Amino acid sequence: MDCATKSSFTLSFNTRSQIQKLPSWLKIKYVDNELTNKIESLSKNYNLHSVCQSAHCPNRSECWSQGTATFMVMGEQCTRGCRFCAVSTMSKPPPLDPNEPQNLASAVAALNLRYVVITSVARDDLEDEGAGHFAECIKALKEKQAGLLIEVLVPDFKAKKFAIKKIIEAQPDVVSHNVETVERLTRSIRDIRANYNQSLEVLRLYREMSNEKIITKSGMMVGFGESEGEIRKTMFDLRAIGVEIFTIGQYLQPTKTPRHLPVKEFVHPDVFKKYEQMGYEVGFKYMACGALVRSSYKAAEPFIEKMIVSRNR
Numbered sequence: 001m002d003c004a005t006k007s008s009f010t011l012s013f014n015t016r017s018q019i020q021k022l023p024s025w026l027k028i029k030y031v032d033n034e035l036t037n038k039i040e041s042l043s044k045n046y047n048l049h050s051v052c053q054s055a056h057c058p059n060r061s062e063c064w065s066q067g068t069a070t071f072m073v074m075g076e077q078c079t080r081g082c083r084f085c086a087v088s089t090m091s092k093p094p095p096l097d098p099n100e101p102q103n104l105a106s107a108v109a110a111l112n113l114r115y116v117v118i119t120s121v122a123r124d125d126l127e128d129e130g131a132g133h134f135a136e137c138i139k140a141l142k143e144k145q146a147g148l149l150i151e152v153l154v155p156d157f158k159a160k161k162f163a164i165k166k167i168i169e170a171q172p173d174v175v176s177h178n179v180e181t182v183e184r185l186t187r188s189i190r191d192i193r194a195n196y197n198q199s200l201e202v203l204r205l206y207r208e209m210s211n212e213k214i215i216t217k218s219g220m221m222v223g224f225g226e227s228e229g230e231i232r233k234t235m236f237d238l239r240a241i242g243v244e245i246f247t248i249g250q251y252l253q254p255t256k257t258p259r260h261l262p263v264k265e266f267v268h269p270d271v272f273k274k275y276e277q278m279g280y281e282v283g284f285k286y287m288a289c290g291a292l293v294r295s296s297y298k299a300a301e302p303f304i305e306k307m308i309v310s311r312n313r
């Protein structure tokens with residue numbers, strides 16, 4: 001994602017040996033409640049994939065209780081193989097489900113969410129890389145529930161303008177696309193078809209082609225061995241193309257298989273605070289920084305809602 005900063009926290013919380021290696025600020029417990037169970041059963045009934053659930057996101061109870069959830073569309077297999085991501089890889093995944101837009105809209109309406117985040121795997125096997133299907137999902141959500149705020153965490157579509165146009169025409173409120181890491185480490189962390197400058201170009205195009213109406217957002221993980229100076233440069237690069245919201249979270253190795261890079265550093269909470277302050281100094285309107293922060297963490301923050309409402313006037 002690159003779509004799946006969402007997925008990178010998956011298994012690191014799951015085994016005793018891994019838990020023992022985590023610093024104290026990363027030792028958390030999942031708390032499931034009525035709402036989390038409802039999302040799980042609706043996802044099953046409508047053949048949907050809630051990222052919050054499938055990626056075992058530690059923040060899910062908090063986000064869901066605030067009326068926001070993240071769903072992944074276009075299947076469970078990605079055509080790419082980023083080295084931080086838990087999503088499985090396949091060069092030719094099964095065809096798209098034509099019922100998915102309506103099923104998604106029905107599930108979100110049943111949950112009475114006020115803010116939904118939709119993300120997807122990358123589909124390099126499709127001519128428009130799935131942009132048309134993604135746009136249909138946005139349109140179905142809007143038709144079913146007026147007033148629903150929609151954030152999309154999109155793949156890069158290789159910066160194809162016709163694909164980006166399809167998403168813009170469906171009128172999401174926020175478009176998010178993650179740079180995932182600093183420029184120097186991109187080659188070793190992301191799939192070879194993704195790159196840092198292409199991601200910047202994607203974000204620039206969304207802003208330019210929507211006449212600056214769409215709010216753009218990005219995110220990255222730390223713990224790969226990046227320096228403070230490189231993080232600052234990433235912030236400047238994103239602000240230079242008008243990105244307004246930025247998130248930074250801790251990378252956690254999804255599995256011990258060779259595909260997944262080991263964690264180089266567990267970044268201390270005080271350092272995250274410093275990055276948050278740095279982000280505001282650089283000019284972001286909203287920053288979310290912390291070890292457990294993920295792309296859509298607290299996406300429905302009142303401040304972001306206000307930004308959307310004032311932009312739509």
Ligand code: SF4
Binds near residue numbers: 001081087120
């Ligand atoms: S492997 Fe696919 S789903 Fe995972 S981050 Fe890369 S593009 Fe996104």
